[in-house]
Every structure is written in C-alpha cells, then in structure tokens.
Amino acid sequence: MARRFQTTRDGRVSLQLDPAESAFLADMVAMLESVGQVEGDPGEKRLNVPAYLGDAEAAEDWRQRMGDRIEIGRSGDRDVLRSAIETEGRVTLQPEKAEAILRVVNEARLVLAARLGIEVESDYEQLDPGGIVALHYLGLFIEDLTGELSRML
Amino acid sequence: MTSPAPVIDSHVDEATDKDRPWQVVVWDDPVNTIPYVIYVFRKLFGYSERKATKLTMEVHHEGRSAVSDGPREKVEAQCYQLHAYGLWATIEQT
Numbered sequence: 001m002a003r004r005f006q007t008t009r010d011g012r013v014s015l016q017l018d019p020a021e022s023a024f025l026a027d028m029v030a031m032l033e034s035v036g037q038v039e040g041d042p043g044e045k046r047l048n049v050p051a052y053l054g055d056a057e058a059a060e061d062w063r064q065r066m067g068d069r070i071e072i073g074r075s076g077d078r079d080v081l082r083s084a085i086e087t088e089g090r091v092t093l094q095p096e097k098a099e100a101i102l103r104v105v106n107e108a109r110l111v112l113a114a115r116l117g118i119e120v121e122s123d124y125e126q127l128d129p130g131g132i133v134a135l136h137y138l139g140l141f142i143e144d145l146t147g148e149l150s151r152m153l
Numbered sequence: 154m155t156s157p158a159p160v161i162d163s164h165v166d167e168a169t170d171k172d173r174p175w176q177v178v179v180w181d182d183p184v185n186t187i188p189y190v191i192y193v194f195r196k197l198f199g200y201s202e203r204k205a206t207k208l209t210m211e212v213h214h215e216g217r218s219a220v221s222d223g224p225r226e227k228v229e230a231q232c233y234q235l236h237a238y239g240l241w242a243t244i245e246q247t
Contacts, residue, residue: 047239051229051232051236051242051243051244052243052244053243053245062229066232066233066236069233070237073237103238103239106189106239107239110184110185113183113184118183118184123183139186142189143186143188143189146188146192149192149196150192150195153195
C-alpha cells in the first residue's frame with residue numbers, strides 16, 4: 001500500500017488519497033462549513049474558545065480583533081483541502097499548503113469530537129463504532145502528516 | 154509607640170501591575186494528540202523537540218502550561234496562532 005504522505009527531495013509533500021478517503025474528507029469539509037449554523041453547536045464552541053478567562057470584556061475585544069482573521073484562515077485552509085481531494089492521483093503540495101491541510105483536518109477532528117460529546121478522556125468509551133473509526137482515521141492522518149512536516153523543522 | 158499606618162500608593166501599584174508580563178497558557182484537551190501539540194510548539198515558537206515535549210507533557214499531566222510570555226501584544230498574537238492550530242490557549246498576566 002502506498003504511503004499517504006511522502007516528502008519530496010525539493011521539500012514539498014506529496015499526498016495520495018484513495019476515493020473513500022477523499023469522500024470522507026469532503027464530508028469533513030462540509031461539516032466544517034456547517035459550524036455556527038445551529039445555535040449551541042458544540043463544534044463552534046470548541047473552535048472559538050475565549051482568549052481570556054474570567055474577563056469577558058477582554059475576551060470579546062480579542063475576538064473582535066482576531067476573529068475575522070481566524071475565520072479567513074480557516075476558510076483558506078478548507079479551500080486547500082478541497083482542492084487536494086478534488087485532484088485525482090498523487091498531489092504534490094508546497095509545505096504551507098500541507099500545513100493548511102494539517103490545520104483543517106485537526107479542526108475537523110476537534111469539531112467531530114465535540115459534536116460526539118467528547119469532553120474528557122472517558123467519553124471515548126461511550127462512542128459508537130462509527131465515531132471511533134472516524135476519529136481514529138483523522139488521528140492517523142494528523143499523525144502521518146505531522147511526522148512528515150516535523151522532518152522539515 | 155504606634156507606627157503610622159502605611160500609605161498605599163495606588164499609582165505605584167497600578168504601574169507595577171501594568172508592567173507585569175503576560176503569558177499565553179495552553180490547556181489540556183482530550184482531542185489534540187501529543188505529537189500534534191509538540192509539532193505546533195516547535196513550528197510556532199521554534200522550540201527544540203525537547204522543550205516542546207516538556208511543555209506538552211506539562212499540559213497533559215498538569216492540565217495547563219505557560220508556553221510563552223512577554224508584552225501583551227506579543228502573547229495576543231501567539232494566542233491567535235495557537236487558536237488557528239486548534240489549541241485551547243488563553244492569555245493571562247503573571
């Protein structure tokens with residue numbers, strides 16, 4: 001089985017996904033696009049944690065100044081992943097694009113876990129098999145890509 | 154003989170308070186993996202693998218770790234970067 005990620009000699013990262021993986025990651029992008037559309041979404045709460053604890057005014061001020069930048073960055077990261085999964089065969093990425101994919105896949109794992117009710121370690125024991133498989137796959141994806149990108153530090 | 158009651162100069166306290174450095178704290182969460190957090194600390198702060206691992210394990214075992222400090226503007230920008238990577242980070246004064 002081909003490795004999902006490979007670092008090229010010129011310092012880029014190549015990515016090979018099979019159709020099932022591409023379809024699942026496309027679902028994850030769609031899930032992220034839905035964040036914030038429903039009131040009380042635990043995924044939104046997890047992504048938008050306050051920067052100041054016990055100081056709502058400072059937290060809101062920080063959110064006003066940084067919130068848009070974070071959202072723009074996340075949207076750009078989703079575009080990079082969307083483009084990669086729409087490309088057939090192996091796609092070769094500049095390191096900053098691989099970095100974007102790392103962020104967005106981690107973001108998907110955070111949102112999915114929050115929506116599945118993961119708040120503490122023991123909550124994993126309550127997951128249904130589908131949730132376990134999805135979080136495990138995303139975790140492996142992150143681990144593999146982190147390994148490749150760590151070699152460039 | 155009774156000593157005069159100390160006079161507290163609130164202006165001095167205010168200035169001292171303002172000068173206290175700020176720090177960015179990363180909190181433990183059950184989803185971000187240890188290798189990912191180590192990578193983010195190395196990537197964003199340029200820490201050695203050893204230092205990044207030490208801080209990550211502190212987050213994991215102690216529940217939180219102050220990963221950087223300095224002027225408020227600096228730690229606010231670092232907090233923004235950590236949030237962009239999905240870490241649960243907050244800012245506080247030391």
